[in-house]
Amino acid sequence: MQPEGHVQEHFANIDVQRQAARLGMWAFLGTEILLFAGLFAAYAEYRALFHEAFVLGARHLDARLATVETAVLITGSFAVVMAHHYAKTSKAGMTCLSLVVAAATGLAFLMLHGIEYWHHFEEGALPGKYYSFPEIQTAGASMFFTLYFLMTGLHSLHVMAGVGVLAWLAWRASMGAFSHGNYNVVEMGGLYWHLVDLIWIFLFPLLYLV
Amino acid sequence: MNELLRNVLFLPEQASTFARKVDSLHYFVIITTMIASTVVGLTALAFFVRFRRRSETQVTPLLNPPWWLEAMFVLVPLGFFLAWFARGYSDFVELKTPPKDSMDVYVQAKQWMWKFSYPDGPNAIGVLRVPANRPVRLMMTSRDVIHSFFVPSFRVKQDVVPGRYTETWFEAIEPGRYQILCAEYCGTNHSLMRGEVIVLRPEEFDSWLADQRRGRALQQDGAPTTDEDVASVADLVRQGEKIAVQQGCLKCHSVDGSPHIGPTWLDLYLRREQLEGGGTVVADEGYLTESMMDPRAKIVRGFNPVMPTFKGKLAGPEVAAIVEYVKSLRSVPVEQARSRRPVYEPIRRR
């Protein structure tokens, strides 16, 4: 395709266009943080109210599996950084490969997380009125699992969206769309993936470790 | 002066110790508001008149305010706002701090009625009797959704929330009847969820309370009487009987134990019924109410699902009256037990 990025008509030049894309992306990431913030606030309140149930619940979750999931996501973030580097240095093949790896880590995360969900489904540790896990019956136990499912569920939806974005970028990279003069989109997609990773870095200790 | 302003502003009577305090701040704030907005509006119009455009080529001066003028227009309003806040907040803290010697009353709100009960004492629906000149603390919870206990004449309001207790207090200064309104939207009959505070002279209150404890609990308080044209039947049970006849309940439900189209009401209250499709239910107030609102939800085994719904046909107090009537239909007379203080565990607050 073009060696230089295509400047859209309403922008004065390519730098303004890039700056605009960057600022827009950061503003969008801000909205995602605010979206999750409400759930973190709810977590804080219910943890204070039902301390015992939350400690028991956290201990019951599979922290080892979650650690693997964390490692997987961080690997994906690293792959995305590499993709950015390769795009900037015009290495189309490696860009595509890095993005594919990153997308694959996303899929791996979702599969591992799905295994977690399946375990909970089998033992009855389900949200709200479906909660029937006999081992933990202290006040607020169902609330812990409701929050667990809501927070990780919303996060997983964002991981799915991220996988889609990375797959699309990988396809564009394979068509040779990115180069030294045109890698901004890879950077933007990478930023989104980093945010998805960052949210998990907060979820992980709060739900599984403390 | 107080009376004049109170009438001009359409405020209700000041029937509690809190009301007069609140109103005095109210006058200050509202009068300043009216003056300020009128002054601003009139100034704009006056400036228009004085500084009309006289020609198409008129030139205007470049003016910017000196810092002290700007500061004045920030600090003077801020001064007023903070002064009002200081007084308002201190009054609010007082409202949230019931005096130590308050008389307690437990309030339970449910769609769409108010239930009051006194520790070691009687219960009442829709009517709260209190003595004058004595602080009364209300400890309130809801059975279903959020309601709000509001007595305009006392300037008192507190949301009533399910799953926790909220409290408020007041001290009535004048015997009389004051309306209770629900002030948090709670569904279809939110606007009918009314009640009445009857403030009695202290000696009258004491004698009423003693009467109640002597076991004449069957004569419970009926629907509120301020400002409404309601049947003058004070006895909720007799009122329930009237409504049951009017609404045609007795066409299907007998009151003497004989089998008929629907289950008999004799000894129905707290009876464990077998349901169509398995399972049982205890016929408590909840079930009786549900049967009237959604009769197909739980059908007693052996009966057909032919009962129509009374949702929208019966108001909250009427439903309560019918429930009380059903409760009163006992083949073996039960000695009225003393009602016990409700036991609750305070939810740990943050």
Next chain:
Amino acid sequence: MSPSEGVDIAFPAHHYLNEGTTVRSWLLTRDHKRIGVMFLVAVILALLLGGTFALLLRFEHLTPGPTYVSAVTYNRLFTLHGVIMVWFFLIPAIPSVFGNFFIPIMIGAKDVAFPRLNLASLYIYMFGAALTTWAMIHGGADTGWTFYTPYSTTTTTTVAPMLLGIFILGFSTIVTGINFIVTIHTMRGPGLSWMRLPLFVWAIYGTSIIQVLATPVLGLVMLLVGVEHLFGFGLFDPARGGDPILFQHLFWFYSHPAVYIMILPAMGVISETVAAAARKNVFGYRAVAYSSLGIAFVGFFTWGHHMFVAGQGTFDAGAFGVLSMFVGIFTAIKVFTWVGTLYRGAIRFTTPFAYICGFLFFLVFGGMTGIAVATVSLDVHWHDTYFVVAHFHFIMVGAAMMGFLAALHYWFPKMFGRTYHEGWGLVSATLIILGFNATFIPQFLLGNMGMPRRYYDYPARFQSLHVASTAGSTLLFFGFMIIFIYLALALKYGRAAGRNPWGSRGFEWETPSPPPLHNFEKLPVFTHGPHEYQGTAEVPHAA
């Protein structure tokens, strides 16, 4: 105000309206001006629908008992009135119409930063509106626009589709906000520093920050209520340890800044129109610019003043109360500035100026009754009564709506190149201002008497004030109908307006009316501020 008599003003031959006339050229446009016009049509439809519901409510209140609808219908009507007016009219009205149309022109840009996203925001709005309409046709929710739990999670009315419609609409708001923030930061023309920006741009900038930061929380809370309603698991069910008050915190965390989304753009409009009406510089430009940011920032910390009697502790009430006092100061700064701008000006009394006068009175009265309810002890009596209803209608209708109408009348000549009948403009402005007072002042008194909100049936003693309020609402109705008629007629038969019929120094008046497709014949260079009149005699004249 009208251009010099006897001079025949040429209507531009090519402009954004006739550059491409197929339906496709409109539906797939990337032109911010066309998108603004389409939003105008959309919000006017929303206004008509929400206003119809308002009239139905008012007519039900002519008698204490049932008048002509049932309780359930009434409860649905006030819910729909609130949902439509807040989300489908007030929030997008000024930003998505006039912001879209004028921000690029005011900063010397050819379009917004993300034109395709801009078009997407229109379609997202329509999708959200379609879902909400669908919910409406199937009865509609009866929870009030505030959706308090546990009622909203347990009622059997069509809550979930309505929540989804609002959730989707939230994306439209966020996209618009991001677009404006990026546009204003990155696409200002040469010479246009921040301190030379038109005050309308500052106001939209502040609004966009709120839109971007607050709306996600609304999205989350709507999602949570929907999930609890549909699937039975959620965070607000008391039977499972949930806290209904948590809902209120999350809801108001968005909804209080939301009211600043509604009023801040109107304040920006007033800044523009006051300077133009008085042909004078704004009296304290910096103070107004910074106060827009002040409102955006402090407004995020005051949400608890909706919850003074909800069961919070006294510390919360105190903190939120005192912060609410501070947020009022920013408005006081603006009011002082606008009145000061009129001092020693050269004022012409036009339709926009009539709306400015109404705006000033209603903003001060409504705003100070806001301070009054923030005075915690007073709110105990007023909370959830008609006093609060009157307070927020004073701001949302009295002030924000006047701002919208001022914008419409001020910018109509620029957007469509034609003038409307000034006499009828003044007549309808008078009707609206009088009708507004007649509708809502009785409601303050109703609130004082203790009349609660959302009451279908009310005690008989409240009737005379209700009848007075309903009578006022019919005046409002006529005022609006007249506006729609003469504006519609002006679209076809209005006289050509020329480039600058008001003689304003605003940047948007440097380009022809209606503007060409790419906004300018020649990209402007900014050598003066937008409200600087000193030493100039900008005479209204043709292109």
